[in-house]
Amino acid sequence: MRLVRLFGAALLGLLIPLTFTMNAAVGMALxxxxxxNALFEIVGALVSLLIAWxxxxxxxxxxxxxxxLWLWLGGVMGASGVLGMAILxxxxxxxxxxxxxxxxxxxxxxxxxxxxxxxxxxxxxxxIRVAGIIIMAFGAALAILGRIPFVNWQ
Amino acid sequence: xxxxxVCITLVIGVILHLPVVMNAAVGKALxxxxxxxxxxxxxxxxxxxxxxxxxxxxxxxxxxxxxxxWLLLAGCIGATMLFAIAVLIPQIGAGNFKVMSALGAVLxxxxxSHFGLFGxxxxxxxxxxxxxxxxxxxxxxxxxxxxxxxxxxxxx
Numbered sequence: 001m002r003l004v005r006l007f008g009a010a011l012l013g014l015l016i017p018l019t020f021t022m023n024a025a026v027g028m029a030l031x032x033x034x035x036x037n038a039l040f041e042i043v044g045a046l047v048s049l050l051i052a053w054x055x056x057x058x059x060x061x062x063x064x065x066x067x068x069l070w071l072w073l074g075g076v077m078g079a080s081g082v083l084g085m086a087i088l089x090x091x092x093x094x095x096x097x098x099x100x101x102x103x104x105x106x107x108x109x110x111x112x113x114x115x116x117x118x119x120x121x122x123x124x125x126x127x128i129r130v131a132g133i134i135i136m137a138f139g140a141a142l143a144i145l146g147r148i149p150f151v152n153w154q
Numbered sequence: 155x156x157x158x159x160v161c162i163t164l165v166i167g168v169i170l171h172l173p174v175v176m177n178a179a180v181g182k183a184l185x186x187x188x189x190x191x192x193x194x195x196x197x198x199x200x201x202x203x204x205x206x207x208x209x210x211x212x213x214x215x216x217x218x219x220x221x222x223x224w225l226l227l228a229g230c231i232g233a234t235m236l237f238a239i240a241v242l243i244p245q246i247g248a249g250n251f252k253v254m255s256a257l258g259a260v261l262x263x264x265x266x267s268h269f270g271l272f273g274x275x276x277x278x279x280x281x282x283x284x285x286x287x288x289x290x291x292x293x294x295x296x297x298x299x300x301x302x303x304x305x306x307x308x309x310x
Contacts, residue, residue: 002246005242005245005246006246006250006254007254008242009242009246009250009251009254009255009258010254010255010257010258010261011258012235012238012239012242012255012258013254013255013256013257013258013259013261013262014258014259014261014262014265015231015235015258015262016235016255016258016259016262017259017262017263017266018231018262018266019228019231019232019235020228021266021271021272021274022225022227022228022231022272023228023229023232024272024274025225025272025273025274026221026225026226026228028272028273029217029220029221029222029225030217030218030220030221031217032206032211032217034202034205034206034208035206035215037202037205037206038199038202038203038205038206039226039229040202040226040228040229040232041195041198041199041201041202041203041229042199042202042203042229043226043227043228043229043230043233044195044198044199044229044230044232044233045192045195045196045198045199045229045233046229047195047229047230047233047234048191048192048194048195048196048233048236048237049192049195049196051188051191051192051233051234051237052186052188052189052191052192052193054188055186055188055189056189060184060186060189063183063184063185064184064189064193066183067180067183067184071176071179071180071183072180072193072194072197073176074172074173074176074177074180074194074197075173075193075194075195075196075197075198075200075201076197076198076201077169077170077172077173077176078170078173078177078194078198079197079198079199079201079202079205080169080201080205081166081169081170081173082170082198082202083202083205084162084166085166088159088162088163088166089274090273090274090275091159091275092159092160092163092275093263093267093274093275093276093277094262094263094266094267094271094274095260095263095264095266095267095268095277095283096163096263096267096277097163097263098259098260098262098263098264099260099263099286099287099290100160100163100164100167101163101166101167101170101259102167102256102259102260102290102294103164103167103290104163104164104165104166104167104168104171105167105168105170105171105256106252106256106293106294106297106298107168107297108167108168108171108172109171109252109297109298110297110298112171112172112175117175118175118176118178118179120175120178120179123300126300128296128300128301128302129296129297129300130297131293131296132292132293132294132295132296132297132298133293133297134293135289135290135292135293135296136289136290136293136294136297137293138286138289138293139285139286139287139288139289139290139291139292139293140286140290141286142282142283142285142286142289143260143264143283143286143287143290144286146277146280146282146283147282148282
């Protein structure tokens, strides 16, 4: 069962580039990535509200008021980042984009965890974690270049 | 691929990691990841509308008929995916999820580029690229878990 769930996580990961490439395709078809991105976010917001509907109750309004205002900036950052994807994917390709994106996400994740930023569980940066980032960087170079970097066989 | 695009992509990778953490923090404060996620998407949609408004030109919407309606499902997949992630993480752990989704995302990107889907640049899958994806998964596993996978210390 656990293996099925792990496989499910990989499948969800597979959907990430599909979603963002579809968003980029809408931007290309419209000749305007900004409008494509707005349509993507509107559809996403409607579906998310539908999913959240059952969890809404009267206490929620008070809880929402107590959330620090700056935390809501996450939504703005998300929209800007997704727009950046819609502009970049047609230029550098989905594979290159995803490889660099995953590398940056995991690397920044271990820094956030090291400092316990935003009350995330603390996990100190260790030698093994740094070795992992170096291996990831090498793997990313292979995936992007399609050859071993700095080695010319010819 | 220019260095500029590489740098911008790395910055987006870092920037987009923060909203995920911020969304989780709001979910904890509200005791409801579902509501936090819904509100985040609403704020994102409002921001995207403001950004899109500035780029508005006459006739932009006339091209909307050229867009396949099923491409607009991307927003639907994105929202459902985030909900599925919130359900799956407590069952397999955040670390396992990060590693497996990273592997899936890189492989997904390779497949899309192999076929040049949706008019994006084409680059064929080669054995070296697959090895690269595998090394990324191994590296992600070490970085996220902080230990060598499948190597358990025997307990006395």
